Amino acid sequence: MSNATTTPSAAPALPVTGGGSRRPRLSGMTWLIWRQHRAAFWTMLALTALAVAWMLYQRAGLLDHLTAKGWPRSSPDTWMEDIQPYQAETLKAGLGLLLVPVIAGVFLGAPLLAGDLESGTAKLVTTQAASPARWLATKLGVTVPVVVVCTVALSLVCDAWWTPLTEQDGRMGWDLTVFTNTGPVPVALALFTVLGGVAIGMVLRRTLLSMVVTFFFAVAVQVAWGQYRLDLGHVVRITTDSGVDGGAPSLPTAAYEIDQSFVTSSGETLGWSTCVHAGSEKAVEACRQQKGIVGWAVDYLPISQMSGMQWLGASILFALAAAVTAFVFLWGRKRVV
Incomplete structure (x- = not known):
């Protein structure tokens, strides 16, 4: 009786891969x-x-x-x-x-x-x-x-x-x-x-x-x-009617001033330099009264x-x-x- 034994053929080797997941790469x-x-x-x-x-x-x-x-x-x-x-x-x-x-x-x-x-x-x-x-x-x-x-x-x-x-x-x-x-x-x-x-x-x-x-x-x-x-903002206007000698009104905190102007009793606005060149102080005051200036108008953008x-x-x-x-x-x- 023959003592020869048959050995199974070796299986093809598999590629070795890393245990961790592959990093995403561009392709x-x-x-x-x-x-x-x-x-x-x-x-x-x-x-x-x-x-x-x-x-x-x-x-x-x-x-x-x-x-x-x-x-x-x-x-x-x-x-x-x-x-x-x-x-x-x-x-x-x-x-x-x-x-x-x-x-x-x-x-x-x-x-x-x-x-x-x-x-x-x-x-x-x-x-x-x-x-x-x-x-x-x-x-x-x-x-x-x-x-x-x-x-x-x-x-x-x-x-x-x-x-x-x-x-x-x-x-x-x-x-x-x-x-x-x-x-x-x-x-x-x-x-x-x-x-x-x-x-x-x-x-x-x-x-x-x-x-x-x-x-x-x-x-x-x-x-x-x-x-x-x-x-891009909506301009807000603040006005006064107590004269112009006290200066323009104060704006809210952090507001951005767009423009200053005078306001008349009829609501019309005039440039802040109106009557500046009229001459003496009395002449300037008379000019303002003639034009009906009663206060200030200030346009601004609120911080909000x-x-x-x-x-x-x-x-x-x-x-x-x-x-x-x-x-x-x-x-x-x-x-x-």
Whole structure:
């Protein structure tokens, strides 16, 4: 009898996998778009991180100063001693942050499509790998979150840094640098400017030319915002009828004064310089009596409207950004290649 035994054949080896779950990674066209523009994306994220770290450092210095003055238990007059350097620092930082939408539009928005259209990469991608609509959607789908993350972070940190100052001097909140860099406004401005740059680049199809045109577009947006932002509020008027010698009436705390004028007995308003050049004091008084001036009229915006004005302005900018996005897709589906 044979003692030979049959041994089963060895089973094929299975690949060894790690016990932990795999980290999510970009793939396909999303990976391609990120890799193509990774220098711009990482630069924007890194600069945002540096700006946030610097502003948090400045906020810590401000809080140390206020705490040394007894904040928040002592009198506000005590807190505000020697505060001017800190106010000046916040305003200078605010001026720098006004450039964020301009820089993002020029260096991120304008080249996003113009570079591929100028080099011919867009035609290669959309004829071999994906439809124009998918290519556009992926481009914007990767870029927009980066813009939103950066501007939301800057807005939140700015608000945290400036709140101790604006709580003590609410009028500071009306300043262009504070009003524009807090709340939803910086996000809306940056999105509109970046998407505007994308549209400009898609139409012009030349990177350098698109960047130049986008720069002027972004500056025009900032100028228009600064010029008309206060028109978003509902102006309130306060009047007096006890003469003008006592001066204009006091406004509510932190209100923003729009205009001062004289008011007549009939309710008509006249410029505050009316009768100034009449001559002597008696002549001025006689002029005022002749015109029926009985008191002051002061137009102002109450502080309670500020948040609503920011959201209204941001909503308009978001709507414009949505309109530009729709234009990009409508134009791009037929003319992008």
